[in-house]
Amino acid sequence: MYNGRTDSVEHVSHFNQRMAVHSKNEALMCKVFPSSLRPVAMRWFNGLRAGFIDSFKELTQAFGSRFNMCSRVPWPLASLLSLSMRKGETLKTYSDKYWEMFNEIDGEFDNVAISTFKLDLFTEHGLRKSLTGKPITSIRQLMDQIDKYKKVEEDQQ
Structure with a gap:
């Protein structure tokens, strides 16, 4: 479950792994994705304009853009x-x-x-x-x- 404070890229990667057998069904991926979100991220998702997202790739890009400050930066x-x-x-x-x-x-x-x-x-x-x-x-x-x-x-x- 994504809480808005952890690595968004890692979350999408884990979600994709869990959904691997359904990865070709973009509509299903988009419908199931919100079930992996906790309240903060769910509010963001619910605030998306209808028709704003046309694919699962666009959804994950928008998600990553919104929560990019939570991405892990590797140590040098x-x-x-x-x-x-x-x-x-x-x-x-x-x-x-x-x-x-x-x-x-x-x-x-x-x-x-x-x-x-x-x-x-x-x-x-x-x-x-x-x-x-x-x-x-x-x-x-x-x-x-x-x-x-x-x-x-x-x-x-």
């Missing part, structure tokens, strides 16, 4: 590079923050993510030593290593 790579582990911060807290930001960056930067995650750990951190001693080549490997060290950290608390 520089924001990931500016992160570092703080004194007293747990590996879990740091990695959660890191992956949340990493997932908001558009593009393929796996090698950068692997390098910066390692470099932003304290020099004496066991995970950094492990990553330096045995280089990893994929995000999955990095996440597996992080999980191992998070368990060790949790056991020590």
Whole structure:
């Protein structure tokens, strides 16, 4: 359900996925679309002039224009590079923050993510030593290593 505050492009994409088997039936798509709207967006929809929209594409374009300020803007790579582990911060807290930001960056930067995650750990951190001693080549490997060290950290608390 679209509430007027989340990403409008993402909402249309999810709606299209749910309606994929009916995507050729534009009239049905236009009739069902309002059922995915909450009150704020529904008021906008109800305020559209009769005959103003001729296709589902036009409807989604008008929707996107009205709610474009809610679209997610991807984080730049520089924001990931500016992160570092703080004194007293747990590996879990740091990695959660890191992956949340990493997932908001558009593009393929796996090698950068692997390098910066390692470099932003304290020099004496066991995970950094492990990553330096045995280089990893994929995000999955990095996440597996992080999980191992998070368990060790949790056991020590």
